[in-house]
Amino acid sequence: QQQVKQSPQSLIVQKGGISIINCAYENTAFDYFPWYQQFPGKGPALLIAIRPDVSEKKEGRFTISFNKSAKQFSLHIMDSQPGDSATYFCAARGVGDMRFGAGTRLTVKP
């Protein structure tokens, strides 16, 4: 079922650094690309999302970069903080359900 490939599987960043997580998709019918943040014992929570007619979207320290021709999108977390330590999932939705990447476990060291 996996139609969204996410990398890296895990990421360790120093406090204040930039965290970058990448995703690639196959289905050109996808028209909504969200990122979810999940803390242990909690369900995924929507962090930021983008539609393919926009190449970049920024909300605070979080930025999505979208490359429609390459069918790739990425999440950038600027000034990463220990509180950002969580698992991040990219996802893609078209007609039907949301397809999720396998997740990236981010650890931000103080």
Add this chain to the structure above:
Amino acid sequence: EAGVAQSPRYKIIEKRQSVAFWCNPISGHATLYWYQQILGQGPKLLIQFQNNGVVDDSQLPKDRFSAERLKGVDSTLKIQPAKLEDSAVYLCASSQGTASYGYTFGSGTRLTVV
């Protein structure tokens, strides 16, 4: 706004036993989803309801899994009989409609089959 409620939070059962999970979506959300999240993987859709009708159950192992959403509000997901590979977190999510892109997830039920 109250979130998506799920119960129980944790469940441990032996293989071949049955188990049921309950979900109460956000009030007014017509669409309800059940996802299975195996450790180290992203959520995978099991079934999607629009009100009390099934929209998509193509990934539901129907020989052992069943789900219902009577009256278009609460939903239950049942596994009978459970297998070891069913150990996972079962997440419920809801949205205003099938065309709505905003999903809200519950905290999930962690199932361990021994």
